[in-house]
Amino acid sequence: MSEENWIEVGSTDSIEEEDLIRFDHQDKTFCVYKLTDGFYATDGICTHEAVHLEDGLVMDDEIECPMHQGIFNIKSGEALSPPACEDLKTYPVKVDNDKIFIKID
Amino acid sequence: MKNNIIILGGGQAGIYAAREIRQNDSKSNIKILGEENLLPYERPPLSKDFLLDKKKEEDLYFHSSDVLKNENIEFENISINKVDFENKKLFAKNDNVYSYDSLLISTGSENKKLTLDNNLKNDIYYLRNLEEAKKIKEIVSNKNKITIIGGGFIGLEIASSLSQLQKKVIVIEIGNQLMGRIIPKQIADLVQNTHIEHGNEIILNKQIEKITKKNGDYEILLNDNSLIETDFIIAGIGSTPTVKLFENTNLKLDNGIVTNQFCETSIKDVYAAGDVSNFYHPFYERNMRLESYQHAQNHGICAGKNIAGVKTEYTSIPWMWSDQFNLNLQLTGICDEYDEIIERGKDINNGVIYFFLKNNKIRGACGVGIIGKVGRDIRITSKLTEKNTIVDNQILSDQNLKLNKLIQK
Ligand SMILES: Cc1cc2nc3c(=O)[nH]c(=O)nc-3n(C[C@H](O)[C@H](O)[C@H](O)COP(=O)(O)OP(=O)(O)OC[C@H]3O[C@@H](n4cnc5c(N)ncnc54)[C@H](O)[C@@H]3O)c2cc1C
Ligand code: FES
Numbered sequence: 001m002s003e004e005n006w007i008e009v010g011s012t013d014s015i016e017e018e019d020l021i022r023f024d025h026q027d028k029t030f031c032v033y034k035l036t037d038g039f040y041a042t043d044g045i046c047t048h049e050a051v052h053l054e055d056g057l058v059m060d061d062e063i064e065c066p067m068h069q070g071i072f073n074i075k076s077g078e079a080l081s082p083p084a085c086e087d088l089k090t091y092p093v094k095v096d097n098d099k100i101f102i103k104i105d
Numbered sequence: 106m107k108n109n110i111i112i113l114g115g116g117q118a119g120i121y122a123a124r125e126i127r128q129n130d131s132k133s134n135i136k137i138l139g140e141e142n143l144l145p146y147e148r149p150p151l152s153k154d155f156l157l158d159k160k161k162e163e164d165l166y167f168h169s170s171d172v173l174k175n176e177n178i179e180f181e182n183i184s185i186n187k188v189d190f191e192n193k194k195l196f197a198k199n200d201n202v203y204s205y206d207s208l209l210i211s212t213g214s215e216n217k218k219l220t221l222d223n224n225l226k227n228d229i230y231y232l233r234n235l236e237e238a239k240k241i242k243e244i245v246s247n248k249n250k251i252t253i254i255g256g257g258f259i260g261l262e263i264a265s266s267l268s269q270l271q272k273k274v275i276v277i278e279i280g281n282q283l284m285g286r287i288i289p290k291q292i293a294d295l296v297q298n299t300h301i302e303h304g305n306e307i308i309l310n311k312q313i314e315k316i317t318k319k320n321g322d323y324e325i326l327l328n329d330n331s332l333i334e335t336d337f338i339i340a341g342i343g344s345t346p347t348v349k350l351f352e353n354t355n356l357k358l359d360n361g362i363v364t365n366q367f368c369e370t371s372i373k374d375v376y377a378a379g380d381v382s383n384f385y386h387p388f389y390e391r392n393m394r395l396e397s398y399q400h401a402q403n404h405g406i407c408a409g410k411n412i413a414g415v416k417t418e419y420t421s422i423p424w425m426w427s428d429q430f431n432l433n434l435q436l437t438g439i440c441d442e443y444d445e446i447i448e449r450g451k452d453i454n455n456g457v458i459y460f461f462l463k464n465n466k467i468r469g470a471c472g473v474g475i476i477g478k479v480g481r482d483i484r485i486t487s488k489l490t491e492k493n494t495i496v497d498n499q500i501l502s503d504q505n506l507k508l509n510k511l512i513q514k
Contacts, residue, residue, distance in 0.1 A: 054477075066481050067480055068426060
């Protein structure tokens with residue numbers, strides 16, 4: 001796997017715990033989360049209708065869409081509650097020197 | 106023990122109940138009887154993305170027939186027209202008889218119809234089901250000036266969709282604001298402005314006196330003697346619970362089927378859930394009837410648990426949404442019991458929320474904003490309401506302060 005796929009998102013203190021930031025790269029939007037056990041990343045747009053999950057609520061390991069309360073597991077991307085039924089894509093995250101990187105395929 | 110469980114009404118509450126029963130009871134026969142010849146499907150897109158062609162029929166179904174088959178849930182397309190609670194039997198038009206040990210009634214609600222003296226019954230369209238949505242979609246494709254009678258959620262959603270399809274839309278509302286008294290006037294006005302900005306005409310405080318057909322088009326006479334010419338009419342003037350079937354039975358009815366917090370009706374082994382039920386809410390200590398997606402789902406699940414013998418109180422804080430143009434409106438809790446109202450935000454681009462408090466605790470809230478802007482705060486509000494949190498009004502009213510600070514873990 002090539003190194004270039006790891007994209008720098010920002011510093012680890014740019015996200016509060018149990019919160020997220022939106023990260024745009026080229027024409028794609030991602031959400032990067034800080035949970036109690038580390039950092040995670042998913043697609044930034046709900047799979048139900050095109051709304052940004054950056055405005056959603058992070059609770060434990062879940063992100064809840066601000067539009068119709070569809071819920072996804074942040075770690076697996078699994079759609080947990082309707083009207084969301086399609087899973088959310090997740091991405092690997094690593095931290096290096098207090099910087100967060102996500103791997104985009 | 107193996108039971109015969111019948112679910113009367115194949116909508117959202119019915120399907121969620123059926124699957125929940127199966128989760129807790131692998132043996133009983135579960136049969137859904139539905140008069141629409143369709144597996145249970147989502148209604149919210151009918152007035153929005155389905156009209157806009159952004160969602161197709163196949164996107165609307167909750168589950169495929171495979172899911173039902175795997176879980177051994179039977180679905181039969183049949184309309185029931187008589188019930189005998191004493192002998193636990195349901196009768197269909199074609200003389201079929203269905204016996205049950207437990208019955209869930211989830212017949213939903215139906216649209217109120219306009220009372221018109223002349224013979225225009227078939228000229229006015231209503232929207233409740235997929236068939237009607239298909240018909241409306243087909244007909245509007247060659248109509249230009251469309252009148253919506255009734256400025257409630259469904260009427261306004263249709264108005265928003267048709268405007269996006271480049272139609273000239275007029276909404277006539279009898280009240281002095283859109284969406285009834287349940288929505289704060291300020292929020293109704295913000296929504297109204299958005300409709301006007303998109304070219305829709307909104308007429309408030311007017312009643313229909315007469316509708317006349319002229320060369321295939323219509324003339325609507327209002328009570329101030331003004332005349333509207335239009336080539337298609339859709340009415341969305343509210344709905345009533347579907348209870349006609351039970352009117353001459355012992356089942357207790359009062360604005361729907363009266364149920365307790367366990368979805369139990371006045372008759373043993375008979376349960377009700379979703380739009381049709383006027384249920385007791387232990388948190389608010391009163392009965393209420395809701396027509397919302399989240400409620401149909403959660404109430405169905407709760408009924409399913411109780412039918413399967415897992416005694417469960419229904420305590421969900423009410424929540425619903427409406428999408429019109431680029432706006433998302435959300436309502437949580439109840440907004441008609443309060444001693445204080447607090448406003449958060451003024452600009453629709455950042456979201457505007459009104460909180461309704463009683464004794465310093467939130468009872469409900471209503472918000473509107475550009476898509477995505479009120480959801481998180483409304484969700485946190487539901488949690489604060491549920492937990493009976495005494496809230497700091499300063500935080501509620503200041504959009505720069507995050508509401509999740511108020512949640513006590
Ligand atoms: C156009 C539209 C848009 C909506 N948009 C939103 C929204 O944006 N947000 C939101 O929160 N909610 C919305 N709702 C409300 C939500 O869809 C309903 O609250 C929900 O569908 C109720 O579920 P239910 O199972 O109680 O009833 P339903 O889904 O209505 O199902 C009842 C079923 O029972 C069947 N039935 C009735 N009588 C009989 C009989 N005698 N024999 C056999 N079958 C029978 C009916 O045909 C129907 O299929 C909308 C509703 C409509 C119609
Ligand atoms: S847009 Fe996310 S649940 Fe509908």
